[in-house]
Amino acid sequence: MKKNILICGVGGQGVLTIAKIIVMAAQSQGIKFKQNEVHGMSQRGGSVYVHLRLSDSEIFSPIIPKGKADIVLALEPMEALRYAPFLSREGLFVSSSAQLKNIEYDYGKTIEKIRELGGKLLDSKKLAEKAGNALTENVVLLGAISKKLGFKENTLRKALIKAFGSKEKSILSTNLKAFELGKNALL
Amino acid sequence: MKKEIVLGDEALALGAIDAGISCAFAYPGTPSTEITDFLIAKKNEFGIQAEWCANEKTAFEAALGASFAGKRALVSMKHVGLNVAADAFMNSAISGIKGGLVLAVADDPSMHSSQNEQDSRYYAEFAKIFCLEPRNAQECYEFTCKAFDLSEELGIPVMVRLVTRIAHTREEIERRERRAQNKLDEEMKWNEWVLLPGNARIQFKKLLEKQSLLEKKSTQFIEMKKGTGKGVICAGNAINYFMEVDSGKTPFLKISAYPLPMEKIKEFVKELNEIIILEDGYPFIEERLKGMLEASGKKVKGKLSGLIPLSGELTPESTKKALGLAVKIPFSVETEFIVGRPPQPCNGCPHVDLFNALNEAVQEQKNAMVFGDIGCYTLGALKPLNAINSCIDMGSSVNLARGASIAGTKTAIGVIGDSTFVHSGMPALAEAAKRKSNMTLIILDNSTVAMTGGQETIAKGKELMHICEGLGVEKEHIKVINPLPSKHAENVEVIKKEISFNGLSVIISKRACIQILKRLAKKK
Ligand SMILES: Cc1ncc(C[n+]2csc(CCOP(=O)(O)OP(=O)(O)O)c2C)c(N)n1
Numbered sequence: 001m002k003k004n005i006l007i008c009g010v011g012g013q014g015v016l017t018i019a020k021i022i023v024m025a026a027q028s029q030g031i032k033f034k035q036n037e038v039h040g041m042s043q044r045g046g047s048v049y050v051h052l053r054l055s056d057s058e059i060f061s062p063i064i065p066k067g068k069a070d071i072v073l074a075l076e077p078m079e080a081l082r083y084a085p086f087l088s089r090e091g092l093f094v095s096s097s098a099q100l101k102n103i104e105y106d107y108g109k110t111i112e113k114i115r116e117l118g119g120k121l122l123d124s125k126k127l128a129e130k131a132g133n134a135l136t137e138n139v140v141l142l143g144a145i146s147k148k149l150g151f152k153e154n155t156l157r158k159a160l161i162k163a164f165g166s167k168e169k170s171i172l173s174t175n176l177k178a179f180e181l182g183k184n185a186l187l
Numbered sequence: 188m189k190k191e192i193v194l195g196d197e198a199l200a201l202g203a204i205d206a207g208i209s210c211a212f213a214y215p216g217t218p219s220t221e222i223t224d225f226l227i228a229k230k231n232e233f234g235i236q237a238e239w240c241a242n243e244k245t246a247f248e249a250a251l252g253a254s255f256a257g258k259r260a261l262v263s264m265k266h267v268g269l270n271v272a273a274d275a276f277m278n279s280a281i282s283g284i285k286g287g288l289v290l291a292v293a294d295d296p297s298m299h300s301s302q303n304e305q306d307s308r309y310y311a312e313f314a315k316i317f318c319l320e321p322r323n324a325q326e327c328y329e330f331t332c333k334a335f336d337l338s339e340e341l342g343i344p345v346m347v348r349l350v351t352r353i354a355h356t357r358e359e360i361e362r363r364e365r366r367a368q369n370k371l372d373e374e375m376k377w378n379e380w381v382l383l384p385g386n387a388r389i390q391f392k393k394l395l396e397k398q399s400l401l402e403k404k405s406t407q408f409i410e411m412k413k414g415t416g417k418g419v420i421c422a423g424n425a426i427n428y429f430m431e432v433d434s435g436k437t438p439f440l441k442i443s444a445y446p447l448p449m450e451k452i453k454e455f456v457k458e459l460n461e462i463i464i465l466e467d468g469y470p471f472i473e474e475r476l477k478g479m480l481e482a483s484g485k486k487v488k489g490k491l492s493g494l495i496p497l498s499g500e501l502t503p504e505s506t507k508k509a510l511g512l513a514v515k516i517p518f519s520v521e522t523e524f525i526v527g528r529p530p531q532p533c534n535g536c537p538h539v540d541l542f543n544a545l546n547e548a549v550q551e552q553k554n555a556m557v558f559g560d561i562g563c564y565t566l567g568a569l570k571p572l573n574a575i576n577s578c579i580d581m582g583s584s585v586n587l588a589r590g591a592s593i594a595g596t597k598t599a600i601g602v603i604g605d606s607t608f609v610h611s612g613m614p615a616l617a618e619a620a621k622r623k624s625n626m627t628l629i630i631l632d633n634s635t636v637a638m639t640g641g642q643e644t645i646a647k648g649k650e651l652m653h654i655c656e657g658l659g660v661e662k663e664h665i666k667v668i669n670p671l672p673s674k675h676a677e678n679v680e681v682i683k684k685e686i687s688f689n690g691l692s693v694i695i696s697k698r699a700c701i702q703i704l705k706r707l708a709k710k711k
């Protein structure tokens with residue numbers, strides 16, 4: 001097993017949480033990982049990412065080489081385009097369609113370009129609201145790529161329960177709902 | 188053996204704990220901050236002392252003092268922090284140490300969060316000490332354990348050099364048994380620690396005599412596969428990229444310690460006619476080998492030769508190109524589609540309200556020179572605020588304003604954060620008070636070190652007022668304002684009045700960082 005997953009978004013959107021849950025799932029199956037994160041200035045509303053690499057054998061580079069990501073998952077359209085060069089030819093490219101308006105850009109042109117690159121746009125914000133909390137958008141998107149992560153059935157669900165289990169019951173159930181909505185939204 | 192999932196920084200911290208440190212000192216700075224964040228969070232669990240200091244120099248000196256008392260001590264900082272600590276650092280190599288002293292320093296190639304990308308290996312060489320360069324979290328852990336043993340064996344401080352990609356990569360590591368802490372040892376070593384010329388000359392000779400032993404030690408941190416034709420010398424994080432992209436056939440020499448293991452290098456290059464040098468940072472190794480290798484008729488390629496860019500971090504792509512491999516990017520995006528997303532002040536940030544007031548106050552003064560400093564408030568230099576015009580080194584705003592005022596400008600203003608002020612703004616303010624300089628200093632008291640994640644500051648609120656008074660600023664020209672939108676008009680008036688005063692004023696703009704308030708609210 002070898003999977004390179006690049007998750008990107010804006011500081012504060014929950015990029016690290018997605019990575020954390022995937023790592024928990026990988027660990028439960030005895031898969032090795034390396035996770036490069038952004039700390040520092042960019043966490044203040046700037047562009048952030050996680051390079052997450054899973055493998056059965058030793059992983060060397062802390063970052064994914066360009067053109068080698070099996071999945072690029074974006075929580076924001078402009079960030080999707082920024083990190084598109086990491087995508088491999090057969091890679092899965094998924095982005096939230098919701099713009100985070102702390103900078104200005106041509107939304108229409110951005111969306112069109114994502115489509116042109118074969119990207120799948122998901123109204124994950126709306127789905128998160130449907131699940132009961134707009135802040136679960138990251139988990140909706142995790143659900144959307146879940147089938148491509150190569151884990152056994154239910155591994156991710158169990159990781160989610162582990163990650164949110166200690167919090168209020170409603171938080172866990174909202175996140176599980178968000179995950180299911182995302183899972184069924186694509187493909 | 189215990190397994191843990193940690194960042195490279197945290198692995199280094201665990202290495203220090205298991206090597207038996209008694210104390211850890213640091214000043215925050217990306218990408219080194221998580222070392223001491225971690226140690227402070229765990230200090231009771233592990234029975235150690237760990238604290239944030241006023242600056243890197245005081246942190247280094249505290250660690251040296253602990254070492255002189257026989258204990259093992261860790262001191263951590265970012266690369267530019269070592270400029271601040273350089274005096275203590277350089278001289279500690281001459282005096283030598285007692286308990287193991289390890290300096291963890293994190294470089295930031297590509298300047299992800301820094302003003303420059305200086306390479307700390309030059310400092311290790313300059314001071315003539317030993318330096319280790321781990322390439323993953325497990326090595327961060329193990330090398331730090333070894334660094335403490337080596338420090339005591341060699342009698343000098345040992346540096347562990349990280350780069351951002353190593354510091355901020357999370358992985359699983361295995362830990363070994365914890366070593367017991369050293370006993371307190373109060374014996375003073377007059378001959379070694381009193382660096383009067385008579386002693387210092389002898390100490391320096393001892394350091395010079397150790398150099399061949401240091402080089403022998405670095406041969407223990409290599410891996411070599413000899414061959415003919417073209418070969419690669421790689422170090423630290425560059426080893427990762429080489430291993431990632433190479434087919435497995437290229438001869439290599441992996442280096443993880445300095446001074447360079449010259450005997451091994453000579454052995455490795457014997458049958459080669461071309462050597463590619465891969466390193467993350469400045470062309471440190473290449474500079475040291477180029478002359479020798481070219482003199483023996485070999486080609487040397489790397490950053491100096493133009494094969495790899497001189498600036499910015501090494502990447503899998505630049506490594507591939509250097510090895511003559513194709514880089515295939517199926518989905519490239521033209522730059523016209525990409526809009527940058529720089530970091531921005533948080534909603535409700537007190538700095539923004541202060542800058543709005545400051546901008547209005549200086550509006551009529553076309554030639555006002557407003558100097559900034561380093562911290563979250565540096566974002567005030569960006570659009571739409573455009574409130575400050577400099578960010579050079581920590582503490583610099585005070586004397587940039589003072590110097591400009593001495594040069595003749597009528598309205599000189601410095602803007603500095605609370606932590607930066609204590610870090611290195613205080614001596615400068617003492618000068619300004621003594622000389623009655625015509626300038627205004629605005630201290631942004633958000634009561635935390637916000638930029639690096641909200642560490643504890645040394646002085647806030649009343650303490651800052653007392654410091655300014657103590658340094659000699661006239662009481663009636665120390666003003667405290669609350670930067671809130673509702674107080675905008677009165678704040679503009681205060682600033683206007685103080686900048687038009689022909690002498691030294693300090694305005695303390697006091698309101699807590701919004702992130703800290705949020706964190707406190709969550710805790711409740
Ligand atoms: C010599 C040096 N040490 C550390 C840093 C990293 N650093 C940059 S800003 C900053 C803290 C600033 O704190 P403060 O002045 O209180 O401003 P705030 O971020 O809270 O607004 C630190 C630690 C640096 N750039 N240079």
